[in-house]
Amino acid sequence: MGNEIIKYLSKYTSLSNELAEIVLASTIIKNFKKGTILLKEGDISKESYFVLKGCVRSYLIDNGEDKTLDFHTEEQPILPISYGKETLSEQYLECIEDSILTVNTPEHENEMFLKYPQFESVCRIMTEVMMSNFQESFVNFKTTSPEERYLFILKNRPDLLQRVPLFQLASYLGLKPESLSRLRKRLVKNKRL
Amino acid sequence: MGNEIIKYLSKYTSLSNELAEIVLASTIIKNFKKGTILLKEGDISKESYFVLKGCVRSYLIDNGEDKTLDFHTEEQPILPISYGKETLSEQYLECIEDSILTVNTPEHENEMFLKYPQFESVCRIMTEVMMSNFQESFVNFKTTSPEERYLFILKNRPDLLQRVPLFQLASYLGLKPESLSRLRKRLVKNKRL
DNA sequence: AGCATTTCTTAACCCAAGTCAATTTTTATG
DNA sequence: CATAAAAATTGACTTGGGTTAAGAAATGCT
Structure with missing residues (x-):
């Protein structure tokens, strides 16, 4: 458990063995019980995740109505909309199954960028990939x-x-x-x- | 014309005067006549843009139907869905007004990253900002x-x-x-x- | 200016989604 | 296992968007 994240990164970016070791060693893995709220309205989002096992639902309450934005399952990243921003989240994240997630923070990222500048490149590429995938989801929904x-x-x-x-x-x-x-x-x- | 891009970058990332100079000096600005197709179905997307003046429509042909994905106007970036990927674009980009755009390529970016490693950080942050904005658009549309x-x-x-x-x-x-x-x-x- | 083309509007009709309310089915919990 | 709660279904009715077709308005062109 945990090397899935290396497998995932390797799909999109060439990761040296050395860097893979570093990422793996510095990855924080946590278990969450079904029902755990990872993020709620009014919070400041301080964590992003990657699903190793389980399912996380992203949703918001719009005029009292619960609207699902996404279901994140195995091998999928979870990037809260307001991650790393100062603004209050409107988004909720709830584990709808017992889940095992890698947990990431902006502080941790910045630390890594300072120590291992090549890691910045990996993250830039990953964000580009996520952007591209997300754009495709939008097109799919819209059309x-x-x-x-x-x-x-x-x-x-x-x-x-x-x-x-x-x-x-x-x-x-x-x-x-x-x-x-x-x-x-x-x-x-x-x-x- | 051109320093709008610096203004834009500065909104989200702290840009040293030095780096601002470099970005400005290496920015390619082009004029496009109304009707110019910047990207069409079947192309490999090799350029991203930033609108200094004018309007670019992003759309695709879905079962013979023209579906507008977005209108990009002043101070907005244009990141084609398949930018930097090998896949063939389904997306079209058309200048629906005479437009002035900055033009960017993956090669140019990579060159910049090698020469000025701090620039990688700027681009990572910008991609994160775009991702966040884009997620908000999706939420807005969906709800x-x-x-x-x-x-x-x-x-x-x-x-x-x-x-x-x-x-x-x-x-x-x-x-x-x-x-x-x-x-x-x-x-x-x-x-x- | 005059004509053709494109864009926009209107109307009639159909269908899928929303709403409200009631019922059935499934799931949780003592 | 029984009961309560939650989830899913069904029905009747309303509403808004799709479709087709026609006509009006705006725009482009020589």
């Missing part, structure tokens, strides 16, 4: 209907349907639970899905 | 209705309504032109807007 989004999840993250309650999935897809219920019914009827 | 999005534009980027044809604004808001037309009519009727 598809709720039905297409549901089918996309079914195809690309089928595990989510087992791990996540439907009413949370609904808000993730931009729907009310009742509508997701009807959408699913419609699919079964029309396409024998 | 609002087309009407709310229209009112948001009206409030926060009123210039767009003068600069951009409504049918392009419609797809930006996630609507068909006919629906935007009705939406606007509805607003006038109900809220005397």
Whole structure:
């Protein structure tokens, strides 16, 4: 447990064995019980994460309504919107399963940058990769209907349907639970899905 | 013209006078006529931009349908989704006004990083800022209705309504032109807007 | 200026999502 | 295991966006 983060970094940036050792040695891994709130509205976000095991839901309360922004599962980074900023978070992060996460802070990062300047490059590239992936998610959301989004999840993250309650999935897809219920019914009827 | 980019960088990162000079001296500024396509489907994206003057529309053709992803105007960076990646772009970038842009390439960046290692830090921070802003845009889009999005534009980027044809604004808001037309009519009727 | 093209608006109709309310199913908990 | 609570479904009704088609308004062009 823990070298997943090296595997992940290596996918996008060439990491020397030396630097891999350093990253691995300085990575903080923590366990969180299901239900743990990692970040809540009004907090200042001081940590970013990487999911080794489990599932973290990102959401916000908008006019009293709980709206899921994302589900983070194995091998995915979690970068809070206000991470490293002074502004108060509107975002919540909740472990919806027992989870094992690497935990990172701006202070820790800066320390690493000073000690190992090559690490700055790794982080810049990773942020660029995350930006690119995130842009793709946005495009995907913007150019598809709720039905297409549901089918996309079914195809690309089928595990989510087992791990996540439907009413949370609904808000993730931009729907009310009742509508997701009807959408699913419609699919079964029309396409024998 | 050109020191806007320094002003922009300085908003988010502390730039030494020396580094500011260097950035300014090595910044490439180009003029583009209205209608210029900076990036098109199938291209490999080799340039990122910063708008000094004008307007660049980002869009893609999805099932034959033109869908606007963003409008980039003065003081805004343009980071193509596939910038620096090997993958073929699905995205288009078009100057919808005569525009003055700074032009940047991965090669140029890497050169700068080698010569001026502090510049890597500037770029990392800028990418983090862009990531954060972009996440906020996504949240905004995901948690609002087309009407709310229209009112948001009206409030926060009123210039767009003068600069951009409504049918392009419609797809930006996630609507068909006919629906935007009705939406606007509805607003006038109900809220005397 | 005059004509063609593009953009914008309007109307009628359909369908999917929202709303509200009630019920069923599933899950948690003593 | 029984009961309460939470989650999911269903139904009736409203509303707003998509579709198609037509016409009006604005813009471009020679």
